[in-house]
Amino acid sequence: MKQLHLLNDTQLDALQETGNIGCSHAATAVSQMVNEEVEINVPHIFVQKIPELRKSLRNISGEDNKLVGVYLELTDEFLGSILFIFPYKSALVLSDLLMFQPVGTSTELTEMSQSAITEVGNVVVSAYTNALSAFLDTSIMLSPPHYSEEIPDVFLDEITATIGKNTSHALIFDTQFKGKKNQFKSYFILLPSPQSLDIMYDRLIASFGKPHDVEVDAYVNSLAE
Numbered sequence: 348m349k350q351l352h353l354l355n356d357t358q359l360d361a362l363q364e365t366g367n368i369g370c371s372h373a374a375t376a377v378s379q380m381v382n383e384e385v386e387i388n389v390p391h392i393f394v395q396k397i398p399e400l401r402k403s404l405r406n407i408s409g410e411d412n413k414l415v416g417v418y419l420e421l422t423d424e425f426l427g428s429i430l431f432i433f434p435y436k437s438a439l440v441l442s443d444l445l446m447f448q449p450v451g452t453s454t455e456l457t458e459m460s461q462s463a464i465t466e467v468g469n470v471v472v473s474a475y476t477n478a479l480s481a482f483l484d485t486s487i488m489l490s491p492p493h494y495s496e497e498i499p500d501v502f503l504d505e506i507t508a509t510i511g512k513n514t515s516h517a518l519i520f521d522t523q524f525k526g527k528k529n530q531f532k533s534y535f536i537l538l539p540s541p542q543s544l545d546i547m548y549d550r551l552i553a554s555f556g557k558p559h560d561v562e563v564d565a566y567v568n569s570l571a572e
Contacts, residue, residue, distance in 0.1 A: 362547075363392045365482050366520045369475030376470045377524075380463070381444040386525045387471065394516050397507060400536075403519070404432075404499035407534060411435040414502055415456065417468025420490035420509075421476065425483070425546060427539035428509050429476075431468040432502065437531035438464060441524070450529055456496065465494040471522070472535060485546055510538050 366389035374387040395403060408414050415438035421427040433441065439453045442460035445467070446453070453460065469492045480487040495505070506517075518537040524530065539547065 359392055359394070362518065363389055363520075365478045366392065366475055366522075369478035370471065370522065372478070373471040373474035376474075377467055380467065380470075381526070382447065383444065383526050386523075388523055388525075389520050390523055392518060392520045394518055396516055397510070397514070400506065400517060401500060401503050404502055407432065407434055408499045409434050409436065412498055414497060414499055415464060416495050416497070416502060417465050417472070418493045418495065418505065419469070419472050421487055421539075421543070422490060423486040423488040425480070425485050425487040425539070425543045427537065427543050428506075429472050429535055429537050430502065430506060431472055431533065431535040433464070433531070433533045435496075437524075437533060440529055440531050441467065444526070444529065461494050461496075465492050468492055468494075475520075475535070483546060506536070506538065514538055514541065 370387040370389055374385050377387065378385045404414065405412070411434065413435040414432050415435055416430055416432040419429050419431075421429065438456060440450050441464055442453045442456055443450045445463040446460055456464070469489075472492075473489060476487045476489060495502070497505070518539070520535045520537065522533045522535060524533065
């Protein structure tokens with residue numbers, strides 16, 4: 348059975364590219380939502396053991412020790428889950444942009460802003476899974492998004508409650524939102540089932556290292572058009 352931590356740099360680059368493709372498509376929709384041009388990209392991705400996520404989530408949450416997250420299950424041919432998270436301060440910035448008010452206005456997230464943030468998470472994750480689905484030539488469906496505000500340890504409990512014992516590592520996408528005046532970070536954590544990880548290897552990863560990498564690169568570029 349395949350494991351995420353066995354991916355080499357070239358293979359991780361391939362998955363990072365699907366993240367950038369998806370985020371570039373999501374940026375158009377998010378820009379319309381905030382009425383401001385927004386760039387979304389994935390500077391890097393990394394693999395981490397599930398137990399080590401506790402420290403990472405605490406670091407992401409910062410001094411507020413609180414995270415805002417949108418959780419979605421992956422269904423159909425590709426199974427797993429994605430947790431899309433923001434540090435609380437970043438969520439407040441996004442809330443102000445979505446509510447068309449000066450950044451710094453929000454001190455808490457209202458029901459309306461929670462709903463808007465949930466939709467942003469849904470848009471970004473949907474765009475990413477669409478790119479991944481096309482790249483792997485497999486069907487990926489998403490459950491309705493679930494919004495949550497929790498301390499990092501609770502988020503980790505939610506993650507571990509949804510994954511099987513054979514899922515030992517998570518794939519973390521460092522996601523950067525950049526507007527004209529504002530910039531903030533978010534992360535989405537992909538937890539593919541062992542069977543879905545096999546699909547990633549068989550349909551994507553196996554393509555690299557072969558003589559015809561140029562064909563794979565051409566296909567990646569076509570997705571971005």
